[in-house]
Amino acid sequence: MTNTDKARNSAPGIRVPERPALAVPPRPRLHLLGSRFALMPSLWAWPLVLSVLLVAGVMVWLQAKEGADREAQRADMISDALSLEAQITNRLDEETNKLRALADVIQSRPLSQDAFARHALVLDGLRRFWVSVTWLGDDGRIMAHVPDDAMPAHDAARNIGDEVGMAGHLSVSLAGHEEHLGGMLVARYSAGALLRQKVPWWLASKYDIRLVDESDEVIAATVDGPRHPAQAWYRVSMTPSLPNAWLELASRERITPWWRTMPMALMGGFVVLLGIASVMLRKQMHSVSRAEEAWRTEAAWRSAMEDSLAVGIRARDMQGRLVYVNKTMADMVGYQPDELIGLMPPMPYWVPHELEQSMSRHLRNMAGKAPREGYESRWQHRDGTEVDVMVFEAPLVDAKGMQIGWMASVLNITERKHMEERERKQMETMAHNARLTMLGEVASTLAHELNQPLSAIASYNAGLLNALGARDDMDPPIMKALQRMGEQAAHAGRIVKRIREFLTRREPRREPCSIMGVIESGVSLLKRDLSRHDVRVHIQGDAHLPDVVADPVLIEQVVVNLVRNASDALSTQAGERHIHVSAAQAGRFVRVSVADNGPGLQGVRGDRLFAPFYSTKADGMGMGLAICRSIIELHYGVLDAEEAPERGAVFSFSLPIDVADPGADPADPADSTEEDA
Numbered sequence: 001m002t003n004t005d006k007a008r009n010s011a012p013g014i015r016v017p018e019r020p021a022l023a024v025p026p027r028p029r030l031h032l033l034g035s036r037f038a039l040m041p042s043l044w045a046w047p048l049v050l051s052v053l054l055v056a057g058v059m060v061w062l063q064a065k066e067g068a069d070r071e072a073q074r075a076d077m078i079s080d081a082l083s084l085e086a087q088i089t090n091r092l093d094e095e096t097n098k099l100r101a102l103a104d105v106i107q108s109r110p111l112s113q114d115a116f117a118r119h120a121l122v123l124d125g126l127r128r129f130w131v132s133v134t135w136l137g138d139d140g141r142i143m144a145h146v147p148d149d150a151m152p153a154h155d156a157a158r159n160i161g162d163e164v165g166m167a168g169h170l171s172v173s174l175a176g177h178e179e180h181l182g183g184m185l186v187a188r189y190s191a192g193a194l195l196r197q198k199v200p201w202w203l204a205s206k207y208d209i210r211l212v213d214e215s216d217e218v219i220a221a222t223v224d225g226p227r228h229p230a231q232a233w234y235r236v237s238m239t240p241s242l243p244n245a246w247l248e249l250a251s252r253e254r255i256t257p258w259w260r261t262m263p264m265a266l267m268g269g270f271v272v273l274l275g276i277a278s279v280m281l282r283k284q285m286h287s288v289s290r291a292e293e294a295w296r297t298e299a300a301w302r303s304a305m306e307d308s309l310a311v312g313i314r315a316r317d318m319q320g321r322l323v324y325v326n327k328t329m330a331d332m333v334g335y336q337p338d339e340l341i342g343l344m345p346p347m348p349y350w351v352p353h354e355l356e357q358s359m360s361r362h363l364r365n366m367a368g369k370a371p372r373e374g375y376e377s378r379w380q381h382r383d384g385t386e387v388d389v390m391v392f393e394a395p396l397v398d399a400k401g402m403q404i405g406w407m408a409s410v411l412n413i414t415e416r417k418h419m420e421e422r423e424r425k426q427m428e429t430m431a432h433n434a435r436l437t438m439l440g441e442v443a444s445t446l447a448h449e450l451n452q453p454l455s456a457i458a459s460y461n462a463g464l465l466n467a468l469g470a471r472d473d474m475d476p477p478i479m480k481a482l483q484r485m486g487e488q489a490a491h492a493g494r495i496v497k498r499i500r501e502f503l504t505r506r507e508p509r510r511e512p513c514s515i516m517g518v519i520e521s522g523v524s525l526l527k528r529d530l531s532r533h534d535v536r537v538h539i540q541g542d543a544h545l546p547d548v549v550a551d552p553v554l555i556e557q558v559v560v561n562l563v564r565n566a567s568d569a570l571s572t573q574a575g576e577r578h579i580h581v582s583a584a585q586a587g588r589f590v591r592v593s594v595a596d597n598g599p600g601l602q603g604v605r606g607d608r609l610f611a612p613f614y615s616t617k618a619d620g621m622g623m624g625l626a627i628c629r630s631i632i633e634l635h636y637g638v639l640d641a642e643e644a645p646e647r648g649a650v651f652s653f654s655l656p657i658d659v660a661d662p663g664a665d666p667a668d669p670a671d672s673t674e675e676d677a
């Protein structure tokens, strides 16, 4: 178990199950939700359907209730009508009995008209109920009529009759005997008064009560006006107590049709509102599902983009816990994103022997002091290899603008680092080679320059020895010294000769090579210098350029030297800085030109430029062009310098082409120089 593993396992609560707000949303659940939506596309209609069912249920219930109410009302009405009919019949029977008692009186002793009018039974009847009493003789003559028209009771009775409708009659036959003839007693009574007296208040408040005849004419009624068509009613025949009359009860209590009840109105309104709400819900659900669809597409895009990014992305909360890593970041360190999310420092990808450094860097970053331009770091892949990374930290803010952590983009610069290292080593080797070449050239030049004076010394010394050797007075030690001097000069000459031989003996390792490849590799070595001086290099070559026979290392050195000289010349001037390196076939040679738009040669001739130790630079050695010329001449080519047609300088050299190359001219390059071509 590694230190980091141990630390992770021992630290309580490091594995945080809860996914922070930043983590990718739980897709499976959403898919489930999505499929549920797909299965029930009309989910929005469910409340409406259920409500309609409820309303239908309530309607059925109300209808049934209305039916039951009507039944109950009818039963009540029938029983009330029968009981009222019985009461009225009783009353009429009572009155008939009283009239019969009066008849008995008349039958028992004959009564004068006056006595009849004052008889207690007559007065009592009139006061109580009767409108008038008429005593008819058996021949139909009116024996007595009470009250007569002059009596106030008559007016009262007529008023009652007018007010409440038609009058009814009670009649009792008088049995005839010897003293008295037969006849009959007729008592007129007010049907309205009968109703008023016999109908209790509670019944009158419940029903409109009428007495009607066969042709529906109202005889008497507790209310004015005809029956309302909506009223429930019941009739019971009053025959025989009131022949051809009907007692009608019409319920005042109207049973409202079920569809006009308050619950129905409320339900109707409720369904309408629910309908509107459902339409709105449907719209809302559509827009939600469209938004969800868009969100899912966007999330898929985002995750695809994040996963395909070459840049690693890492988000941490304010405590430094990893809340998100993309696939690139996870791959960079050899873990799965799920294995990293939720971890707190020390991270498993920190280099074990650099834990302290990593922790202090982490604390610096958490304090918001990470360099804005990014910082380099080294991590360890799960397989143990080290990964160089460039990290750019930035604050992570939520929708409300609150900082909730740190977001970092991570670049894997391992390869770049390796390349830089390789480049550095190559430059070092080249610089070393250049130094050696320069040393060789210096030594060669010195040897060349010293050879002459040394030869002269040796000649003078030999001449002197010869001249002095002919004289006898010569001191032998002087002769000896002169001889030694000659020997030393000859020795020095031999050394110089040997050095020259050694330096000139080295033959370049000529081989067929692509001049374009050599140019590109030489220019790439100067990439940094060129970009530092803001110089743009354009390389141009014929498509089917034949290979040249050359030592690529030496020719690369020439290219580097010429391009660097051009870049140095350009660095002194403002404005655009261009170098054009081009290669083209010229007979049996390939001619390479390095042209710049710098200050140019300013009249200095080629011989002077190529001479050793000529330099116009403060720190220049003046050996570069001399070496270049030596190298080119070693390859049987020519190095030239001239002013560019517009401005700047053009340095060009030629190299023989490879005769074995199928595209090349088969002439032997060793036998000719460019001038021959």
Ligand code: ADP
Pocket (backbone or CB within 6 Å): 565, 566, 569, 596, 598, 599, 600, 601, 609, 614, 615, 616, 617, 619, 620, 621, 622, 623, 624, 625, 626, 649
């Ligand atoms: P060094 O680079 O050490 O000066 P070189 O032999 O390479 O030695 O160059 C000799 C001189 O030639 C330079 O100092 C410079 O004055 C001149 N020179 C070389 N290349 C160019 C160029 N492209 N434009 C103008 N002058 C140049």
